[in-house]
Amino acid sequence: MRADGRPLTEPTDHPSSPGTALVVGASLAGLMTALTLSRAGVHVTLLERSDDTGRTGAALQVPDGLLERITGLPASQVPQPLAPGIQTWFAVHDALRAAIETNPIIELHQNTTVRKVGQDGQSAWVLTSDKQRITADLVIGADGHRSTVRRHIAPDHPDATFAGYVIWIGIADESAIGARRWPRDVAFLGDNDHTLLGYPLPGAEGSREPGSRRLGWAWYDSSRNGLLRSTGSVSGSVVRHSLMPAGIPSGTFRELAAQARELFPSPWKDAILDSIERRAVIGTPIAEYVPVRLATGRVAIVGDAAHVPTPMTGSGFAESLHDAEAIADAITDFGTTSTALHSYENxxxxxxxxxxQSGQGFSRSFARRAA
Ligand SMILES: Cc1cc2nc3c(=O)[nH]c(=O)nc-3n(C[C@H](O)[C@H](O)[C@H](O)COP(=O)(O)OP(=O)(O)OC[C@H]3O[C@@H](n4cnc5c(N)ncnc54)[C@H](O)[C@@H]3O)c2cc1C
Structure with a gap:
């Protein structure tokens, strides 16, 4: 069913349309791909397993005119404009969702989990956990680092691999930390086992006025692999889930607070301590995946389903945007065909x-120090 209770239907083609596509996963890569495909005239059904994709609050570098670029709309018609520069994951997600909601040829179905993918010469389909089969010309997997669609494309190489460290992430309000000097740029700090990436962010409403801004931080920590394994967050070489605040032991919060006091200067230390006090910290074990294929016949993968770099590269989002644009360009040239997906892969x-691979050097040396 759709979020609004209407039954799940297959995307309907129109005589003037190049065809139909199912996009699995409605996070950033899925939302951007749905928008670029619709710009190319493709009728899109987006299938998302959760009703709230709230991710880890990473900060992303947003290029100038992102929404205009992927929707093809003039700035005056973009429903929720997004300023260029560093933005929170949530700000980017909300702006993309607003563009989807006003798009007449994209249908979003939440609470819909795809279990399997199949295809023949004429079409591709998904099977959902409630046993529906939905068919379209193409299936595009934008279902993240543990992608189900990837299993169809690369059954011999289906899993991303744990990189050997966790990233603790939080965001603090300027009003809560009362920084005397506000950082202008991204900061890299730390010692051998701990690297901190700090970034100044606009306020929740996009304001950059003093008093209303925020500080984001991402703390790379290679000393907590025992905790990741004992909580089941990492099993073998596979990352299973992030550590949400309720799953982080109080003792770990106390240790992190003590280490932050010792390792990092203000205002970064204050932002971390404020986040710890509010229990507003998420730990994400980092995975990596080097793709061997991006498409098979009428099925392709984009975003973290296709490639998972360490966030240290700062490029996962930009790369997802390139995927979304490349797949739409290929469909403009070759229609909703396997030839288009082959061209996208090329x-x-x-x-x-x-x-x-550019991030694996960092990962290997950072993780090795903890081994
Ligand atoms: C801790 C962290 C920090 C990061 N920092 C940066 C950074 O600084 N700069 C940068 O550029 N990038 C960064 N990234 C990467 C960036 O966030 C991603 O590359 C980008 O958001 C694209 O993600 P995605 O949409 O492909 O995947 P995801 O965000 O994982 O989304 C996948 C979606 O698919 C859904 N889904 C999964 N399986 C199914 C299924 N079977 N059926 C239906 N739906 C399904 C999920 O619910 C989810 O909504 C970071 C990532 C992490 C984890």
């Missing part, structure tokens, strides 16, 4: 592999 595979 355009993107080398760059996606290079991106992930």
């Amino acid at each position: 355009a993107r595979l080398r760059s996606a592999r290079n991106l992930v």
Whole structure:
């Protein structure tokens, strides 16, 4: 069913449309891909397993005119404009969702989990957990680092691999930390086992006025692999889930607070301590995936389903945007066909592999220090 209770239907083609696509996963890569495909005239059904995709609050570098670029709309018609520069994951997500909601040829179905993907020469389909089969010309997997669609494309290489460290993430309000000097730029701090990436952010309403801004922080920590394994967050070489605040032991919060006092200067230390006090911290074990394929026949993958770099590359989001644009360009040239997806793979595979490999040097040396 749709979020609004209407039954789940297949995307309907129109005589003037190049065809139909199912996009699995309505987070940033899925939302951007749905928008670029619709700009190319494709009728899209987006399938999302959760009703709230609230991710880890990473900060993302937003290029100038992002919404205009992917929707093809003039700035005056973009429903929720997004300023260029560093933005929170949530700000980017909300702006993309607003663009989806006013788009007449994109249908979003939440609470819909895809279990399996199939195809023949004429079409591709998904099977959902409530046993519905939905068919379209193409299926695009934007279902993240533990992608189900990837299993169809690369059954011999289906899993991203744990990189050997966790990132603790939080955001603090300027009013709560009362910084005397506000940082102008991204900061890199830390010692051998701990690297901190700090970034100044606008306020929740996009304001950059003093008093209403925020500080985001991402703390790379290679000393907590025992905790990740004992909580089941990492099992073998596979990352299973993030550590949400309720699953982080009080003792770990106390240790993090003590280490933050010792390792980091103000205002970053204050932002971390404020987040810890509010229990507003998420720990994400980092995974990496170097793709061997991006498409098979009428099924393709984009975003973290296709390539998972360490966030240290700062490029997962930009790379997802390139995927979304490349797949729409290929469909503009070849229609909703397997030829288009083959052309997409040719355009993107080398760059996606290079991106992930560029971060593996950092991951290997950072994780090794903890081994
Ligand atoms: C801790 C962290 C920090 C990061 N920092 C940065 C950064 O600084 N800069 C940067 O550029 N990038 C960063 N990234 C990466 C960036 O956030 C992602 O590359 C980008 O958001 C694209 O993600 P995605 O949409 O492909 O995947 P996801 O955000 O994982 O979304 C996948 C979606 O698919 C849904 N889904 C999964 N399986 C199914 C299924 N079977 N059926 C239906 N729906 C399904 C999920 O619910 C989810 O909504 C970071 C990532 C992490 C984890």
